[in-house]
Amino acid sequence: MLKKEKKTILIVDDDTDYLFQLKAAIEEMGFMAITADTQKEAEGIIEKTKPDLAILDLMMENQDTGFILCHKLKARHPDVPIIIASAVTAETGMLFDVTSEEEQDWIKADLFLDKGIRRDQLHREINKLLKI
Amino acid sequence: MGKLHLLVVDDEPGIRSGVLRILENFSVSYPFMDEDFEFEVSMAESGEQALEQLDAKRFDIVLLDNKLPGIQGIEVLEYINKKEMDSVVVMITSYASLELAVKATKKGAYDFVPKPFTPKELRASIETITKQLFLRRMTSRLRDEGKQVRFQFLSVLSHELKSPLNAVEGYLRMMQEKKAGEHIQDYMEMIDRALFRIQGMRNLILDMLDFTRIEGGKKSRNLEPVLLCEMAQQAIDSFQPLSIQRDIDIYLNCSRKISLLADRQEIEIIFNNLISNAIKYNKIGGRVDINLSRDKGTVTIEVVDTGIGLKPEDIERLFGDFVRIRSEQTKNISGSGLGLSIVKKVLDLYPADISVESTPGQGSTFTVVFRDQ
Numbered sequence: 001m002l003k004k005e006k007k008t009i010l011i012v013d014d015d016t017d018y019l020f021q022l023k024a025a026i027e028e029m030g031f032m033a034i035t036a037d038t039q040k041e042a043e044g045i046i047e048k049t050k051p052d053l054a055i056l057d058l059m060m061e062n063q064d065t066g067f068i069l070c071h072k073l074k075a076r077h078p079d080v081p082i083i084i085a086s087a088v089t090a091e092t093g094m095l096f097d098v099t100s101e102e103e104q105d106w107i108k109a110d111l112f113l114d115k116g117i118r119r120d121q122l123h124r125e126i127n128k129l130l131k132i
Numbered sequence: 133m134g135k136l137h138l139l140v141v142d143d144e145p146g147i148r149s150g151v152l153r154i155l156e157n158f159s160v161s162y163p164f165m166d167e168d169f170e171f172e173v174s175m176a177e178s179g180e181q182a183l184e185q186l187d188a189k190r191f192d193i194v195l196l197d198n199k200l201p202g203i204q205g206i207e208v209l210e211y212i213n214k215k216e217m218d219s220v221v222v223m224i225t226s227y228a229s230l231e232l233a234v235k236a237t238k239k240g241a242y243d244f245v246p247k248p249f250t251p252k253e254l255r256a257s258i259e260t261i262t263k264q265l266f267l268r269r270m271t272s273r274l275r276d277e278g279k280q281v282r283f284q285f286l287s288v289l290s291h292e293l294k295s296p297l298n299a300v301e302g303y304l305r306m307m308q309e310k311k312a313g314e315h316i317q318d319y320m321e322m323i324d325r326a327l328f329r330i331q332g333m334r335n336l337i338l339d340m341l342d343f344t345r346i347e348g349g350k351k352s353r354n355l356e357p358v359l360l361c362e363m364a365q366q367a368i369d370s371f372q373p374l375s376i377q378r379d380i381d382i383y384l385n386c387s388r389k390i391s392l393l394a395d396r397q398e399i400e401i402i403f404n405n406l407i408s409n410a411i412k413y414n415k416i417g418g419r420v421d422i423n424l425s426r427d428k429g430t431v432t433i434e435v436v437d438t439g440i441g442l443k444p445e446d447i448e449r450l451f452g453d454f455v456r457i458r459s460e461q462t463k464n465i466s467g468s469g470l471g472l473s474i475v476k477k478v479l480d481l482y483p484a485d486i487s488v489e490s491t492p493g494q495g496s497t498f499t500v501v502f503r504d505q
Contacts, residue, residue: 015295015298015299017299017302017303017325017329018295018298018299018302021299021302021303021306022302024306024311028311115294115295115298116294116298116301
């Protein structure tokens with residue numbers, strides 16, 4: 001029987017600690033992880049490879065880096081699900097959530113998550129998006 | 133239900149009663165407003181009557197015909213502006229006159245309603261004005277209470293505070309679950325990183341305190357003659373651990389006693405931020421020169437480093453809140469992004485300016501010039 005290939009997840013975050021931790025968690029879930037800590041590096045990866053899923057930080061060098069990467073990735077690979085992870089949440093009055101079709105259409109991300117999310121929850125969400 | 137007072141100034145009775153009828157059962161609602169607004173309509177048939185009514189009572193909205201017997205609408209508008217009344221003025225014009233439009237807009241008219249108008253047109257115009265009025269009053273109230281709308285600031289702050297928390301928590305969880313092995317030695321790097329992030333967070337909180345004190349204008353200032361050379365030396369001493377660690381030599385060039393009428397704490401903030409930046413963004417083994425001088429009517433502080441330097445486009449952004457110049461070289465330098473914006477805010481309290489000259493790869497010079505008060 002053929003060994004089932006591991007799914008690849010692209011993680012982009014300029015917080016190298018968070019990137020390291022998330023990579024470890026993703027690998028433990030049984031996925032391959034590719035990481036990038038700048039927008040430019042991420043754009044390079046998107047041009048060369050097609051991940052099965054991407055987790056993008058919202059605010060990096062620019063406050064809209066997450067959105068821009070999301071847009072570029074979807075333009076190139078419309079079928080790759082994207083999670084936008086952010087540390088910016090409700091208490092600032094900036095509520096990020098993608099629920100309505102209109103919002104999904106505009107932002108293009110498939111899911112918005114808070115960075116503080118528990119790993120098992122994250123795993124469930126990833127599986128859902130990868131249809132595992 | 134809130135009530136807005138509206139004055140319609142027109143010599144045609146049909147217009148006055150028309151406005152009354154159209155707005156009688158009309159109310160405006162807006163997502164940001166707690167309550168709906170309805171309108172109480174008063175009427176004046178001449179400019180003179182309008183002035184009397186305006187003196188007697190506060191009106192939120194004034195619908196003003198320009199062609200009146202006696203004094204003209206535009207003069208009523210001038211009166212409203214001269215008295216600084218908090219009213220939004222809408223001109224009603226029977227014919228389109230570009231000249232009048234320009235003149236009235238210059239004098240502060242908010243909108244025009246062509247005459248004759250349909251009920252729909254008037255209601256649409258009143259709705260826009262009500263929202264504008266509401267927003268204008270809300271912003272000025274917030275400003276009065278010292279609560280500026282700091283939406284952007286808060287969201288960035290929340291991000292900057294939560295990121296280190298997430299990082300530290302992540303490392304602790306990895307340790308709790310023994311992800312890297314059974315021995316404490318396996319976790320030394322994670323512990324170092326966690327401590328580094330906590331230090332960064334501490335700096336941010338300290339900067340935040342400086343920042344809010346200055347922003348809020350609550351800090352009581354105590355202006356006294358301050359000896360700059362001494363203050364500079366103190367700041368240099370306090371950064372000695374950092375400068376030794378990075379092998380950076382700091383030279384203070386101060387030929388004589390320079391005294392400046394200033395607040396000690398504020399001068400401390402300026403030296404601390406400029407000197408710590410000059411060390412942090414320097415190359416290992418680099419140098420920092422602090423030159424203090426007094427000329428006729430000015431005192432100059434110059435902090436010169438041999439660091440990574442700044443691109444021209446980065447200099448423009450440098451003094452904004454939470455601006456950090458992100459690059460491969462600054463990636464591992466901890467900073468809140470508030471230091472220079474605090475320095476700028478402090479200097480705004482004085483007759484003083486700050487300027488930057490920089491060559492990427494060679495270094496930067498920050499120059500503060502205080503002018504005699």
